[in-house]
Amino acid sequence: MPPASEMLRYTIIYLLYILLFAAFYCAVYLLIHVLPVDLNPPIQVTCPPSSPIPRAT
Structure with missing residues (x-):
């Protein structure tokens, strides 16, 4: 069994x-x-009126 000071250091x-990690999750x-x-913005697709792509009405 390792000495107590080494175990205390690893515990700290x-x-x-x-x-x-807790601070990171709190920040997020x-x-x-x-x-x-x-973080996930909606993507808006707008077509100009002169575009050759037919739009659904």
């Missing part, structure tokens, strides 16, 4: 990784739900 590094959540940021 592991918790820092968890906090880093705030960007999506608080700020008006749309």
Whole structure:
């Protein structure tokens, strides 16, 4: 079994990784739900009236 100081160091590094990912997910959540940021914007296709492509009416 490794010494306690080494186990404590690995535990702290592991918790820092968890906090880093939690902060990343919180930032993405705030960007999506608080700020008006749309990660999947709707695509609008507009044709000029002089286009040769027939449009559905």
